[in-house]
Amino acid sequence: ILCLTSLICSQEIGSPGEPQNLKCIMHNLHKMICTWDVSSKGRYGQTDFCYATSDLLPPVCIKTREKRVEIPVSESSFTVIITTNSIYGAAFATKKFVIHKKDISFIPLAPHILSLTPDFSTSTLNLKWSDNGSVFPYGLDAFWQIEILRKETMEKVTQVIYHSKLTHENIILSWNWTSDMPLECTSHYAKIRSYINITDFVGHKDWSDWSPVEKVPGKDTEPNGSGVFPQDTVVAVGSDVTICCIHEEGQQIQQMTYGSEIYPLIHLSSRSSAIRVVNASASDASGTNVVCTLSQDWMDGTVLFVGYAPDTPQNLSCETSNFLIIKCTWKPGKPSGLYGKRRTKYSLLERISGKNISCEVNEMSRERVCGFPVLADQKTYSFTLGVSNPVGQAESSLLVDLTQRVHPKTPEKLIASGNSSTDVHLHWYINGSFTEIWLLCQIEISSGHSEQKLQNVSMAGGKFSTYTAQLNSLHPYTKYQFKVRCSAAEHFWRWSDWSRAEEYTTLEAQPARGPDVWRERSPSGRSLKIFWKPLSLSEANGKIVSHEVSCYLLDTPLEYKEVTEPSHSTEIKLGKNDCVISVVAKNHAGSSPPTKIMSVELPSDDVRTEHAVALGNGIYISWTSYPNVTCGYIVKWCHSSGAEHCSVDWEKFLSNTTDAVIKSVLFRPGVRYNFSLYGCKSSGYQLLKNITGYMKELPPKRAPNFTVEETSSDSILVKWEDIPIEDCQGFLEGYRLSFAKGEKDALKSRLSESGNPELKVKNITDLTKKSLRILDLQGKTSYQLDLQAYTAGGMSPANSLYVVTKED
Amino acid sequence: CRSNVYEQTRKQVALLNATAQDLFSLYLKCQGEPFSSETDKLCSPNGFFFPDFHENRTSEKEVMVAMYKLFAFLNASLGNITRDQEELNPTAKELLDRLHNTTKTTQGLISNLTCLLCKNYNIFQVDVRYGPNSKGKRAFKKKQQGCQVLRKYVQVISHAARIL
Numbered sequence: 001i002l003c004l005t006s007l008i009c010s011q012e013i014g015s016p017g018e019p020q021n022l023k024c025i026m027h028n029l030h031k032m033i034c035t036w037d038v039s040s041k042g043r044y045g046q047t048d049f050c051y052a053t054s055d056l057l058p059p060v061c062i063k064t065r066e067k068r069v070e071i072p073v074s075e076s077s078f079t080v081i082i083t084t085n086s087i088y089g090a091a092f093a094t095k096k097f098v099i100h101k102k103d104i105s106f107i108p109l110a111p112h113i114l115s116l117t118p119d120f121s122t123s124t125l126n127l128k129w130s131d132n133g134s135v136f137p138y139g140l141d142a143f144w145q146i147e148i149l150r151k152e153t154m155e156k157v158t159q160v161i162y163h164s165k166l167t168h169e170n171i172i173l174s175w176n177w178t179s180d181m182p183l184e185c186t187s188h189y190a191k192i193r194s195y196i197n198i199t200d201f202v203g204h205k206d207w208s209d210w211s212p213v214e215k216v217p218g219k220d221t222e223p224n225g226s227g228v229f230p231q232d233t234v235v236a237v238g239s240d241v242t243i244c245c246i247h248e249e250g251q252q253i254q255q256m257t258y259g260s261e262i263y264p265l266i267h268l269s270s271r272s273s274a275i276r277v278v279n280a281s282a283s284d285a286s287g288t289n290v291v292c293t294l295s296q297d298w299m300d301g302t303v304l305f306v307g308y309a310p311d312t313p314q315n316l317s318c319e320t321s322n323f324l325i326i327k328c329t330w331k332p333g334k335p336s337g338l339y340g341k342r343r344t345k346y347s348l349l350e351r352i353s354g355k356n357i358s359c360e361v362n363e364m365s366r367e368r369v370c371g372f373p374v375l376a377d378q379k380t381y382s383f384t385l386g387v388s389n390p391v392g393q394a395e396s397s398l399l400v401d402l403t404q405r406v407h408p409k410t411p412e413k414l415i416a417s418g419n420s421s422t423d424v425h426l427h428w429y430i431n432g433s434f435t436e437i438w439l440l441c442q443i444e445i446s447s448g449h450s451e452q453k454l455q456n457v458s459m460a461g462g463k464f465s466t467y468t469a470q471l472n473s474l475h476p477y478t479k480y481q482f483k484v485r486c487s488a489a490e491h492f493w494r495w496s497d498w499s500r501a502e503e504y505t506t507l508e509a510q511p512a513r514g515p516d517v518w519r520e521r522s523p524s525g526r527s528l529k530i531f532w533k534p535l536s537l538s539e540a541n542g543k544i545v546s547h548e549v550s551c552y553l554l555d556t557p558l559e560y561k562e563v564t565e566p567s568h569s570t571e572i573k574l575g576k577n578d579c580v581i582s583v584v585a586k587n588h589a590g591s592s593p594p595t596k597i598m599s600v601e602l603p604s605d606d607v608r609t610e611h612a613v614a615l616g617n618g619i620y621i622s623w624t625s626y627p628n629v630t631c632g633y634i635v636k637w638c639h640s641s642g643a644e645h646c647s648v649d650w651e652k653f654l655s656n657t658t659d660a661v662i663k664s665v666l667f668r669p670g671v672r673y674n675f676s677l678y679g680c681k682s683s684g685y686q687l688l689k690n691i692t693g694y695m696k697e698l699p700p701k702r703a704p705n706f707t708v709e710e711t712s713s714d715s716i717l718v719k720w721e722d723i724p725i726e727d728c729q730g731f732l733e734g735y736r737l738s739f740a741k742g743e744k745d746a747l748k749s750r751l752s753e754s755g756n757p758e759l760k761v762k763n764i765t766d767l768t769k770k771s772l773r774i775l776d777l778q779g780k781t782s783y784q785l786d787l788q789a790y791t792a793g794g795m796s797p798a799n800s801l802y803v804v805t806k807e808d
Numbered sequence: 809c810r811s812n813v814y815e816q817t818r819k820q821v822a823l824l825n826a827t828a829q830d831l832f833s834l835y836l837k838c839q840g841e842p843f844s845s846e847t848d849k850l851c852s853p854n855g856f857f858f859p860d861f862h863e864n865r866t867s868e869k870e871v872m873v874a875m876y877k878l879f880a881f882l883n884a885s886l887g888n889i890t891r892d893q894e895e896l897n898p899t900a901k902e903l904l905d906r907l908h909n910t911t912k913t914t915q916g917l918i919s920n921l922t923c924l925l926c927k928n929y930n931i932f933q934v935d936v937r938y939g940p941n942s943k944g945k946r947a948f949k950k951k952q953q954g955c956q957v958l959r960k961y962v963q964v965i966s967h968a969a970r971i972l
Contacts, residue, residue, distance in 0.1 A: 232947045260841035286896040287947060289840050297849050303947035340895035363898070 016040040017093040019047070019067075019082035024099055026073060027109045028135040029198065034099075035068045038084055044092060045085040053078040077101060104203040108132075108194045111144070114172060116190050116214035123179040123230065125216060127190050131173055133166035140166040141197040145207065148177055149189040152269055154213075157188075166196070182229040185244035186218040186268040220246045220272035228292050228302040234342050234390035237282045237308055242266075244274035245292030245300070254293045258304075280306045282337045307338035309392020313368070313385050316396045319405040319493060322432025326372045326405075328383060330396065336389050339363065344389045348372050351382040379403060379436075403437055404491035411441070411484045411496065413466075416504035421476035421541065421589065424504055426469045428484050430496075434461025438489035443469060444498065446481040449537055458489050476509035476541040476589070508542030511535055511585045514595030515547065518636060518650045519581060521601045528599050531569045531648050532583050535592070542587030551579040551599070569648075574599060578684070600684025611731055612675065612693025615661050619693040621675060622659035626688055629655055629679035633688075637675045639666045655680075663695075670698035670729030670793070697730025699794035704735065706787045706799060709771065713779035713808045718801070719771040723789055730791025734765040737772060739785045743802070779808035809923040817920045818972045820913050821875075825969035831906045832958045838893070838900045839951040851955035857939055858960040861967045869929045871971060876921045878968065879914050880936040882961060886911045888942045889954040896947060 017038050024034040038044065047067065052059035053074045059081065062069050083094040114128040131142055144162040149155060162175050179188065191210045198205065219225030228245050235241055245253055249271055255262050256275045263275035275290075287303035294300075311333025318328040328348060336344050346359035348370050359370030372383070384397045411428040418424040426443065439461050445453045457469045467486075474480065481501045487494060515532040522529070530549055534540075544565055551559040551572050558579055563570045572581070578599040585592040612619045621635060633653045638646035653660055662675065675691040706720035716739075723732070740758040762772060777783065783805065786798040810816070836844045843850055859878045890907045897903060925931040939957065942950045 228948070257842060260845065284840050285899050286838060286840055286951070289842065289948060289951070291842055291846070291850070293849070299846070299849055301948040301952075303951070339898045 015093055016042060017044055017084040017086075019084055019093065019095045019097075022080060022082065022095075022097045022099070024071075024104045026104060026106045026203075029137065030073055030135065031070050032073050032104060033068060033070050034080070036082060037067055038093075043087055045087040045089055047085065048083040048091075049080065050083075051078050051080045073104075074099075074101075102202045102204075105206060106196070106198055106201055106203055107206045108196050108208040110209035111192050111194050111211050113190060113192060113211050113214045116216055118183045118188070118216045120183050120230075123182050125177045125179065125183070125188060125190065127175045127177070127192070127214075128172055129192055129211070131164060131166060131171050131194075133168055134170045136166045136168065136196065136198075138166065138168040140199070142166050143195040143197070144173070144175075144192055145195070146175060146177075146190065146192045147210075148179075149191075149213070150179075150181075151186045154189055180240070181242040181274060182244060183216060184219040184225070184227075184229040184246065185242070185274055186220055186272050188216045188218070189213045190216075218246075218269070218272065220269045225271075226300070228290060228300050230304075231302050232287075232305070233302075234305045234307065234338060235280060236391040237280065237306055237337075239280050239306070241277045241280055241304060242274050243277070243290045243302065243304065244268060244272055245294075246272045247292075247294055251294050251298075254295060256293070257289075257291050259288050277304075280304070282306050282308065285337070285339050305338055305342055305390075307336045307342070307389065307391060308334060310336055310344045310387040310389055310394050312394040313387055313396040316383070316385055316398045318372075318381065318383055318398060318400050319407045320374060320402055321407050321409045321496075323374050323402070323406075323434060323436065324432065326374055326381065326400075326402065328370050328372060328385065328398075330368050330385060332368050332387075336391075338389050338391075342390055344387050346370060347386045347388075349384045349386065350375075351384060352380065353378060374402065401491075403488070405493050406434070406437060406488035406491075407494040408432060408434070408439065408486045408488075408496040411467075411486060411499040414482065414484055414499045414502040416480075416482055416502045418504075419507065421507040421509035422472060422474045424471050424474060424480070424482075424506065426471065426482055426484065426502070427466055428499060429464075429466045430486060431464060433463045434465075435463050437461045439467070439486050440489035440492070441467065441469065441484055441486040442495070443471065444481075444483040444485075445471065445474075446483075446501075447475070447478050449478070450475070474506050475538060476506050477543070477587075478537075479503060479505045508587050508589035510590035511541050511544065511587060511592030512539045514592045515583055515585050516650075516652070517581065517583045517595045517597045518634065518648065519597055519599060520636075520648065521599070525574070525601070527571050527573050528581070529569060529571045529648075530581055530583065530597075531650075532585075532595070534568060535585055540585070540587065542589050544585050544587050546586050548582075548584045548586060548591070550582045550584075552582055553577050553579045598684050602681060602684045602686035604687040607687055607689055609690040609692060612691045614694055614696050616663075617667070617695060618661040618663035619667070619673065619675070619695050620659065620661050621677070621691050621693070623677055623689065625656075625658055626679045628681050630682055631655065631680035633657060634678040634680065634685070635660065635662060635675050636678065637662070637673050639664070639673075667695040669696035670694065672725060672728070694730055697791045697793035700729055700732070700789045700791060700796035701727040703788050703796045703799035706785075706801065708785075708801060708803050710773075711803055711805055713806045714777050715773055715775050716777060716783065716785070716803050716805065717771060717773045718785060718787070720787060721770070723796075728789075728791060730793045732767055732789055733791055734763060734767065734789075736788045736790060736795065737762040737764065737774075737785065738788075738798075739774060739783050741778070741781055742784050743782055777805050779805050781805050809920075809927050813920050813923055817917060817924065820917045820920070821965070821969050821972050824910065824913055824917075825965045827906070827910065828958075828962045828965045831903075831910055832962050834900075834903050834906060835889075835893075835954060835958050838897050838903045839955065843951065843955060847955070847959065850952055851959045853956055853960050856953075856956045856960075857937065858957070858964065859937070861964045861971075869931075872921060872925055872929065873931065873934055875968060876918070876925060876934050877936050878964060879917045879921065880934070881938055882957075883911065883914045883918060884938045885957045885961075886914060888939075889957060892942055892950040892954060896950065 019036045020039055022036040024032045026032050046063045046065050048061055048063055049069045050059040050061040077100045080097040084092045086092045111129045117126045142164050147159045148157045150157045164173055191213045193208045193210045195207045226246050245256055253273050258277050266274045268274055283306040287305040289301050289303055291299055291301040313330040316330045318326050320326045343363055346361050349356045353375055361368050380401050382399050384395050386395045409431045411430050414428040416424050416426055438458055440458050443455045459467055481503050483498045483501050485495045485498045515535055517532045520529045546562050546564045549561045549570050550557045559572050561570050581597045582594040584594045612621050632655050634650055636650040639649055672692055677688045678685045679688050700723055704720040704723050706718050709719045710717040738761045783803050785801045788798045789796045859881045861874055861878055942953050
């Protein structure tokens, strides 16, 4: 029984010196470390440790003074006999143990940290250690528990489990941790332990011991480590930030402010305190100041820059103006709020060539532009615009076929030349190399007296070339303005800007037609006044310098005159014979075709004078069709009346016309115009009728003068004069005589009252009548008389008389 | 020297005096709090060098030399401050304009004083002590150093204006 009980491997209280509590632990899969203790303390000699993995094999024995041996790992259960010897070497106590596989524990050796490296700029710790994987088979799962501790009190900050696979090689593993507090603020520590999952191991598996702690000292442990940290850091809006103030021993922090706000202090050590800003809002361009005020008003600080990550660039567009540089533009989106060293940086990557360039961008301008060189033999470009700042990055991509993104530069040095009155050559220069494409150029043609026109012309692109175009069918002697813009012909993208305008005046040409001519025979018939209207600009084709007036009898010139501008009339003596007048307009390029007009004035019979009617802003004249009027009608009038010099004007109509509305900008309301209607017959001109009219009738300027011829006890005879035509301002239609009892001025108030029974009115429509007797009056009574004339335009002012009838 | 160089110098100093306080106030505003509310503590001149300009100098020559030292120092300091503010406050157009204008006037003053010292006193060289270069310093120190310079400048330029 004693022998049996000695086989049990468990904690037992046995006889003195008896080995007990045998434990075997593996740290790797090759060796085991077995340890035991003895039941009571005492002085013993060496211990014999014998183990046998099989009954067939002799046991292996190891002598040791320690209670620990290292033996190879057994694939199966094994038996251990431990004999404690006395100091004299005799066996003192023996115990037999059977160790089953499940009794063996596997605990990896504690890992060692190779390095714990701080990056103060990013508040990051980098931990490196070796996985010692060479002692393990390939593919085992390893778990690493890492603890980060902080402050002198070594408070646990975080604990993470990191997983890796063992590869039967010693691999150096690396792990990063970013602190929520600057590493300068206080000391940080790291330790690590491991757990390896040996899948077919039936014994107990456990975590290794912790590694020795590695330390990254804070500046609060350094003699001259004072300051506020972090320095000049950039964080994203909404971040939580910890800022600390490190001072000398013995000093005290009075307060810490973030901007203008005082924040509660977080104690870190005897030399270090911190504040925590939660959800930081965007700072001004120069950042938000964090100030630490110590006793004796000593102040130090740092600046925190809080901004936004760059927006994804919008509307990325790339084009070329000259096939030398590709200009990419984009909209930047919301400002980041970060400037200077912290500003957004831009890069343009072209994926096909692999070329990557940095872009210099003016943050203050609204447009973002970056130039990329055109690459030889590359038509298609795959651009990725990368934008980054300290808090983030973004990108935008674009694929372009450069021949479809041509925006030529503004055409320069536009020159117009020519030696023709209707054609012009245009030349212009475009800076750029367009040999790959055809250009479509548009020419804008403007002149003072016609609508703007556009003319398109296509041409092969050249290399820094001058391009030409010819314009035809222009007007002679006309000042034109030309502008040019160009685009790609086949794949239109954008027009260039218009060139600056080039002015050019075409040469003169002969006047297009002869002038409009009229003639007036003198009352004696011996001379003829010839009038002509100046040709319009489009007919003159140049500057008219003179008119040639000739009087031909058959083909023989009887008289010739050259009348220089600005005269538009002349007088010729007729002599015995009538003639055909020829008038030709001349400019420096030549003469117009002649306008011919007969001098013959055919006798007129029964020429009547009619009234014309105002119509719109003209005067309506009508006539019946006259026989033998084969070459049209002419209406002639003067723009002046009375004795003034007659400024003759006329209008011609075809033979089939029987009415017209005569309009002139010179017509004035209230002015009577006298029109003469002539018919053109094969043998000459005949006055057909006279017409007078007004373009608009007005009331007469004044009332007729009138007098009292006779008075009796019951009547008054009044007489009036005609109003001069120039004062009529219209066709007189009648007179209005109003009268009533009353003294001077009494009538005016009565006339303005409607329905006054005292007021009497006599309307005289017979214009031949120049007098009127007023009857049924009272004797020895004062009467006021008002006389007015009226036209279709209204009533003239009144003339007034006061009469007292005779006594009965 | 031009005939009116002394008068021009006097006017330049008067101009700087008239604009100094506004420049300083705008500078404080652009640095952010608590530069405006804690100016005296943050911008105190303790341990900070600025050329003296005492009003009890005995001779005109001493005054001219002191002024030369002052404006040479100021020109260099304004160069530092302007460079720093172009980086920290690139959108503060008015502040940058004022700094540029003050610098221009200061440079004009240096030119006039150089001429006066040479012509009137045969002085061709003046030893000038400059302040520390703020290049490479952290942002807070740049703001603080500029504040210290400008605060002292406001005081000293009024002395100079009074003497002239």
